[in-house]
Amino acid sequence: MEKTFLMVKPDGVQRQLIGEIVGRFERKGLQLIGAKLMTIPVSLAEQHYGEHKGKPFYDDLVSFITSGPVFAMVWQGENVVELTRKMMGKTNPKDAEPGTIRGDYSMFVSKNIIHGSDSPESANREVALFFNENELVEYDKLINSWIY
Ligand code: DGI
Incomplete structure (x- = not known):
């Protein structure tokens, strides 16, 4: 089954949106197989956002993502990457439906x-x-026979 990495960023954690976001993925029918609240070290943030190094917003992006706890998660399901990108919406909230x-x-x-x-x-x-x-937990989700 396909897996994806999803993370509630520091603003989402501070705004108490973890439950709301997790609930949307649960209700969709996706399966949570890993989760932790953590503060990202700068070195990990630089690896994670390596593709943006050199862009004008890079330094602010690294300071923002390391500024407070994030809720890091691994979810699985058929086409989970494409599905969760759709559920997240466009990068710029002004374009997100x-x-x-x-x-x-x-x-x-x-x-x-x-x-x-x-x-x-x-x-x-x-x-x-x-x-x-x-840290990843493989388990049978019995309700899957009602989802797929
Ligand atoms: O995969 P996404 O998060 O949708 O987008 P991405 O990988 O292109 O960019 C990573 C993050 O960097 C994005 O969630 C917010 C930030 N970012 C991207 N483009 C811009 C930006 N921040 C600013 N200030 N300006 C940008 O043009």
Whole structure:
């Protein structure tokens, strides 16, 4: 089953949106297999956002993501990467549709409350960056026969 890395960013944690965001993915039918509240060290933030190094917003992005706790998660399901990107909405909340997480709860591109891997390849890379194998829990979700 496909996996993805999702993270409620420091603004989402401070705004008490963890439960709301987790609830949306649960109700969709996705399966949570790993989660932790953590403060990201600068070195991990730089690896995670390596593709943006050199861009004008890079330094602010690294300071923002390390500024307070995040809620890091691994979810699995069929096409979970594409599905969760759709549920998150566009990167800039001004373009994110109502009904999406960013569209419903955020106003500004650098405070867009959630991160989600944008391809199965980046999902594998990001899951491995944030989680050890022994932090991921494989289990049968009995309700799956009513979902798939
Ligand atoms: O995968 P996404 O988070 O949707 O988007 P991304 O990987 O292109 O960018 C990572 C984060 O960097 C994004 O969630 C918010 C921030 N960002 C992206 N583009 C801009 C930006 N921040 C500012 N201030 N300006 C930008 O143009």
